[in-house]
Amino acid sequence: MSKIDEISVAIETGDAKTIADLVLQAIDEGVEPMDVLNHGMIDAMSVVGERFSRGEAFVPEMLISARTMKKGVEALKPYLSKDAAGALGKVVIGTVAGDRHDIGKNLVALMIESAGFEIVDLGINVPGEKFVQTVRENKDVRIVALSTLLTTTMPAMKAIVASLNALENRDSFRVMVGGAPITQAFADAIGADAYSADAASAAAVAKSFVS
Amino acid sequence: MIRHVVFQPSNRSIGVPHGTLVSDAARQAGVWIDSPCGGNGTCKKCGVTLIAGGKEETVLACQTKVETDCVVRTTSESEIVTLSSASARAVTFAPYTRTAAYPDGACFAAFDLGTTTIVCYLLDAKSGRQIAVHGMQNPQTAFGADVIARAAYALENSANPLRVSAASGLNRLLGKVCRIAGKTPEQVVLISIVGNTVMHHLLLGYPVDALARAPYEPYRSEKLILPAKELGLAAHESCEVLLPPVIGGYVGADTVACMSATAFDTLLEPTFLIDIGTNGELALTDGQKIAVCATAAGPAFEGANISCGMRAIDGAIEHFSLEDGRLLCRVIGGGEPAGICGSGLIELVSLLCQTGAVDETGLLRQNGCLSDRVVQTQTGVRAFRIAGEGNDALLLTQKDIRELQLAKAAMRAGVETLIGVLSLRPEQIKEVLLAGAFGAHLSPDALFGVGLLPGGLSGRVKSIGNAAGEGAKAYLRNFELFQQSEALAESADYIELTDSDTFSECFIEAIAFPEKGAN
Numbered sequence: 001m002s003k004i005d006e007i008s009v010a011i012e013t014g015d016a017k018t019i020a021d022l023v024l025q026a027i028d029e030g031v032e033p034m035d036v037l038n039h040g041m042i043d044a045m046s047v048v049g050e051r052f053s054r055g056e057a058f059v060p061e062m063l064i065s066a067r068t069m070k071k072g073v074e075a076l077k078p079y080l081s082k083d084a085a086g087a088l089g090k091v092v093i094g095t096v097a098g099d100r101h102d103i104g105k106n107l108v109a110l111m112i113e114s115a116g117f118e119i120v121d122l123g124i125n126v127p128g129e130k131f132v133q134t135v136r137e138n139k140d141v142r143i144v145a146l147s148t149l150l151t152t153t154m155p156a157m158k159a160i161v162a163s164l165n166a167l168e169n170r171d172s173f174r175v176m177v178g179g180a181p182i183t184q185a186f187a188d189a190i191g192a193d194a195y196s197a198d199a200a201s202a203a204a205v206a207k208s209f210v211s
Numbered sequence: 212m213i214r215h216v217v218f219q220p221s222n223r224s225i226g227v228p229h230g231t232l233v234s235d236a237a238r239q240a241g242v243w244i245d246s247p248c249g250g251n252g253t254c255k256k257c258g259v260t261l262i263a264g265g266k267e268e269t270v271l272a273c274q275t276k277v278e279t280d281c282v283v284r285t286t287s288e289s290e291i292v293t294l295s296s297a298s299a300r301a302v303t304f305a306p307y308t309r310t311a312a313y314p315d316g317a318c319f320a321a322f323d324l325g326t327t328t329i330v331c332y333l334l335d336a337k338s339g340r341q342i343a344v345h346g347m348q349n350p351q352t353a354f355g356a357d358v359i360a361r362a363a364y365a366l367e368n369s370a371n372p373l374r375v376s377a378a379s380g381l382n383r384l385l386g387k388v389c390r391i392a393g394k395t396p397e398q399v400v401l402i403s404i405v406g407n408t409v410m411h412h413l414l415l416g417y418p419v420d421a422l423a424r425a426p427y428e429p430y431r432s433e434k435l436i437l438p439a440k441e442l443g444l445a446a447h448e449s450c451e452v453l454l455p456p457v458i459g460g461y462v463g464a465d466t467v468a469c470m471s472a473t474a475f476d477t478l479l480e481p482t483f484l485i486d487i488g489t490n491g492e493l494a495l496t497d498g499q500k501i502a503v504c505a506t507a508a509g510p511a512f513e514g515a516n517i518s519c520g521m522r523a524i525d526g527a528i529e530h531f532s533l534e535d536g537r538l539l540c541r542v543i544g545g546g547e548p549a550g551i552c553g554s555g556l557i558e559l560v561s562l563l564c565q566t567g568a569v570d571e572t573g574l575l576r577q578n579g580c581l582s583d584r585v586v587q588t589q590t591g592v593r594a595f596r597i598a599g600e601g602n603d604a605l606l607l608t609q610k611d612i613r614e615l616q617l618a619k620a621a622m623r624a625g626v627e628t629l630i631g632v633l634s635l636r637p638e639q640i641k642e643v644l645l646a647g648a649f650g651a652h653l654s655p656d657a658l659f660g661v662g663l664l665p666g667g668l669s670g671r672v673k674s675i676g677n678a679a680g681e682g683a684k685a686y687l688r689n690f691e692l693f694q695q696s697e698a699l700a701e702s703a704d705y706i707e708l709t710d711s712d713t714f715s716e717c718f719i720e721a722i723a724f725p726e727k728g729a730n
Contacts, residue, residue, distance in 0.1 A: 014572060014723075055592075058613035060573060060620075060722040067719050098424030100709035103718065124709070125425045151363040152423035 003029055007040035007072065012048055014064030020075040033079040041072050042114045049111060049200030062199060063103070066110045086118025088210050089142035092134050094122035097156045101149040104179060104199070108147065111203040117143070128160040132167065141173045143206055146192075148179040157182070158190040165191050174209045178202055214277045218242040219284045227277055233259060234272040237283070238353050244272050244285055250355070256515070260284040304339040307401060307436075307453065307690035317400045317447070318342065318392070320385055321683035323465065324406030324414065325349060326358055326489060327513060327522065328648075329380055330680050331388045336400055339688040343392035350380040351413070356515050357489050358409035358461075362423035365413065373413045378443035385446070399446040402439055403453040403686045403693070405679050407463035407490060411454070414442065427460035427707065434697045453686050455696040459705035461505030466492045467700050468682025469646050471692055473675065476501065476699050480641040481633075483626070483668070486679075487553075487649050489513055491622045494703065495629040495640075502632045504706040506625035511618035512553035512649065517611045519597065521550035528555040528597070529652045533562055536580040540598070548598050548605055554653040559607060560615055561660025563595060564724045571724050573616050575609050616722050619663040624717035625708060626664060632706055637667025646678040662725040 001009075003026035010019045026036050048065045051057035091112050095105045102124045113119045120138065122130055135141050144164060148157050157177060164175055176194040177187050187195035194209075196202040216236045217224040225240040234257060237244045244257050250273040257272040263281035272283075306319070317336035322329060330346040351373055354364045365373055381404070385396050404414065408429050412419050417430040439450040455471070457463045469484055470476065475496060484494040489510045494503045514520025514527070521527045526549030530541040540555070542548045551559065563569040567579035575593045577585045584596040586606075594606040630637060643664065645655070655672035658664045664672070686693040708714045 055610075058610060060613050060616045063719045064572065064722060100425045100427070102709075103715055106715070150359060150424065152359065152366055156424070 003031060004035065004040045007036065008044035008047075011041055011044035011065055011068050011072065014061065014068050016064070016068040016071050019068050019072040023072050023075040027076075027079055033076055036076055037073070037080065041069050041076075042116075045069050045111065045114050046200075046203075049203065052198060052200045059107075062107060066107055066199075069114065070110065086113075086116070088116040088207070089118065090120060090138060090140050091117045091143040091145060091206060092120045092122060092131065092138070092141050093145040093147070094126035094131065095124040095147045095149075096153055096160055097125055097127045098153040099148045099150050099156070100124045101147075104149060105147040107199040108145065108178065108202045111199040112143075112145070112206045115203040115207050117206060128156075128163045131160055132163055135164065135167060135169075135173065139169070139172070142210055143174050143176060145202070145206075146175070146177045148182065151181040154181060154186065161190045161192050176202065176205055176209075215280045216240070216277055217282045219282060229278065230276045232273060233261070233270070233275045233277060233283055234353070236277055237272060237285070242285060243348060243350060243353060302685050302689040302692060305689050305691065306336070306339065306687055307451075307693070313337075313400045314398075316394070317398055318389075318394055319401045319403075319687040320388070320399050320446070321680065321687055322381060322384075322402065322404040322406075323468075323677060323680040323683055324377065324381070324404055324410045325465070325679075326361075326407060326410060327352065327356075329384055330677065331381075331384045332680060332684050333388045333392050333394065333399075334684060334687055341684070342394075343388045345384060345388040345391060347380070347384050347387070349377070349410075350383075351376045356510050356513065358407065359423065361413065362409055362419045365419050366423055370413060370416065370419065374416050375443070377410070377414045382443075382445050385444070396446050397448075399439075400450050401453070401687055402444065402446060402450060403455075403683045405455060405464045405468040405683045405686075407465050407492075408457045408460055409463075411457055411464050415454075422460050425709075427709075429457050429460055432457045432459075432700070434693070434700075453693050455682075455686060455693060456700040458503055458700050458703050459505070459707070461490055461507075462492055462494075462503045462703075462705060465679040465682075466494060466503065467696055468680075468686070469678040470494060470501075470682070470699055470703075471696055472678045472682035472685055473644055476702060481635055481639050483629075483640055483643040484646060484678075485622075485626070485643060485650075486646040487512055487622060487663075488647060489515075491625060493622075493625050493629055495633055495635070497633045497635055500633060501703040502629050502706055503703045504625050504629055504708055506621045506708060508618040508621040509614070511556070511614045514550065514552050514556070516614050517551070517556060518608050519550045519605050519611065520556065521552055523552040523554070523648070523652065526550065527552035528559075530654070531555060531558040531562055533566070533580075538562070538581060538584070538597075550605065551597065551607070552652075553649055554657075556607075556611075556615055557619075557661055557663070558654060558657040559595075559597070560612060561657035563612075564660055568595065569612060569724065571726055573612050573722070573724060575612065615661065616724075619661050620718050620721035622663050623665070623721035624714055627717045627721070628706065628708060628711050628714055630665075631713060632704075637665045640668060641671065643668050643672045644678070645672055645674045646676075648677060650674040651676050659725070662721060662723075666725065 174193040177192045184195045194205045196205045212229040213226045223240045227236045252274040259272045313336045319334040321332040333343040355361045434456040435454040439446045455464045455467045479498045481497045486492045491506045491508045525544035527543045528540045528548045528551045532539045568581045593609040597605040
């Protein structure tokens with residue numbers, strides 16, 4: 001098995017203990033850092049995402065694989081050139097005001113990042129003004145992604161989407177929403193461009209926006 | 212146009228406008244239908260038989276409208292009787308007396324107002340002796356299974372129906388417990404009520420905005436003494452209600468009562484107090500400071516998002532064991548198993564980990580002495596056959612195991628966070644007090660088997676039964692204890708886990724099951 005394959009297996013099975021060593025071994029053997037990232041890690045994470053979409057894998061496996069990938073990327077970072085990642089454009093992401101849950105949002109951010117985007121993570125409990133300000137200050141934002149876990153903060157999501165929709169440069173970015181209580185019908189009703197049910201499909205939706 | 216609906220088996224009937232949801236009609240008629248998801252149509256637990264025009268069909272009450280006059284058959288209301296006496300501190304009998312003396316035959320009532328279950332204890336007012344106890348389903352369950360679903364209902368619609376529902380539940384239960392003891396509610400001269408912060412706020416008619424959305428803080432937290440009338444409770448005309456304080460948004464008066472019952476503030480050795488549930492409450496003392504937190508484990512422990520899950524009522528498997536490679540189970544009320552409750556779920560998965568049928572990552576495998584029960588369903592889902600054969604088999608699916616992983620990881624991450632906050636090691640903790648009816652049915656080994664608790668606490672878990680209820684009784688028996696409850700609540704350091712840097716990492720770390728032979 002090549003080192004790339006070993007790295008893929010480690011991501012897919014969530015083996016966070018060996019991943020950093022495997023990455024360094026691959027670099028030592030002369031494997032291109034971008035190949036380690038794209039073919040070792042991102043492809044493996046996509047496999048996990050596809051298994052998730054088919055109902056064969058569930059949130060725990062996604063989280064365990066994502067954590068492993070994160071450790072792998074950290075080990076790889078010194079060897080990557082600065083503009084290697086994020087070629088597809090900038091995505092602003094955050095959990096809406098009133099909600100402080102970030103595990104799902106972080107997973108979505110990681111999946112979108114591994115699909116080739118640059119992530120601007122505004123964190124949790126983010127008010128509408130913060131999203132608007134970030135979009136104003138970053139003219140190259142392609143996507144704004146909003147998350148909420150609580151049914152009680154769905155109205156906040158609605159208000160934030162409304163304020164984003166009122167922006168003069170609204171045509172230059174897309175708005176996507178997700179989280180446990182969110183549905184396609186809700187996304188349509190509040191004027192978001194897209195809804196995605198899970199982290200894997202969120203990455204697919206993001207890619208479809210820029211292709 | 213008005214349609215008439217008759218609910219069986221109670222034969223209660225009601226007229227409702229054409230197009231009313233069956234679940235709303237039931238609520239108006241005072242018929243309880245289980246509705247863990249709060250009417251979203253996602254949990255499929257509110258199935259009823261709709262009989263109209265000579266046809267019978269099984270429908271979801273929350274998704275079906277009343278179109279014609281009809282009969283709706285519900286599963287009979289199971290009353291949950293929680294009979295457990297905590298190993299409570301002994302208190303001197305020195306109750307609150309506003310007037311000189313209580314009339315002859317007077318009694319006190321202590322309520323543990325839980326999200327799922329309400330328990331009422333009736334005490335003799337002269338001696339403080341318990342004379343009756345009874346429990347029932349919280350009628351607010353019809354508005355959603357968990358506190359967030361109920362708070363969301365209050366925010367979107369109105370909080371008043373929830374307040375009325377809680378009060379009527381308390382009145383109904385008080386009536387029943389009085390009948391058992393040969394008393395009347397008019398003889399009840401003093402009441403105490405303990406519950407989590409959302410239950411507390413909804414009963415008092417407080418706004419729940421700040422609870423349901425960040426900052427997740429209570430509207431008011433201090434202890435209260437109120438006339439029973441003000442809460443809509445039917446009792447002696449001068450009856451008053453003692454309401455101990457709440458600590459934080461998700462650590463309520465029930466946790467304060469648990470701490471009072473166990474004299475948690477006087478313990479000199481590091482001790483854990485844990486209440487496992489949809490909202491798991493944790494308190495840890497190092498002998499000087501107290502740290503508390505709440506962790507949203509989700510309803511898996513109540514069986515709500517488990518395909519074969521059910522509450523701990525008749526028909527639920529509550530206990531599993533392995534004998535000579537054979538799987539044995541104990542069903543509540545005897546009879547055929549209908550599903551598994553929280554304690555059964557934890558024990559079963561612990562056994563599956565032990566035999567190798569579930570690996571460290573949580574994957575079901577055809578491995579070990581129970582491997583012949585690991586099956587692939589027609590839809591391609593991997594599952595463990597608990598009982599029965601073919602289409603009637605009771606199955607624990609791969610997804611059910613994943614749900615348990617999330618729930619136990621949330622509890623474990625809370626445990627690890629508190630241990631970290633007080634700079635302790637698990638080995639230093641002298642005792643783990645497991646509160647709640649849940650703990651009473653569960654073998655502590657299973658908690659280590661699934662990794663809900665760190666192995667370093669092994670051998671020191673003690674189930675103490677319904678400590679919140681014991682605390683509620685203690686407040687009636689000794690008024691000074693109630694007076695001190697505010698200082699106790701204030702001494703506890705509330706840790707908001709969403710603010711914690713380490714919680715997410717601990718949570719993800721805790722999703723896997725313990726390696727065999729290690730923990």
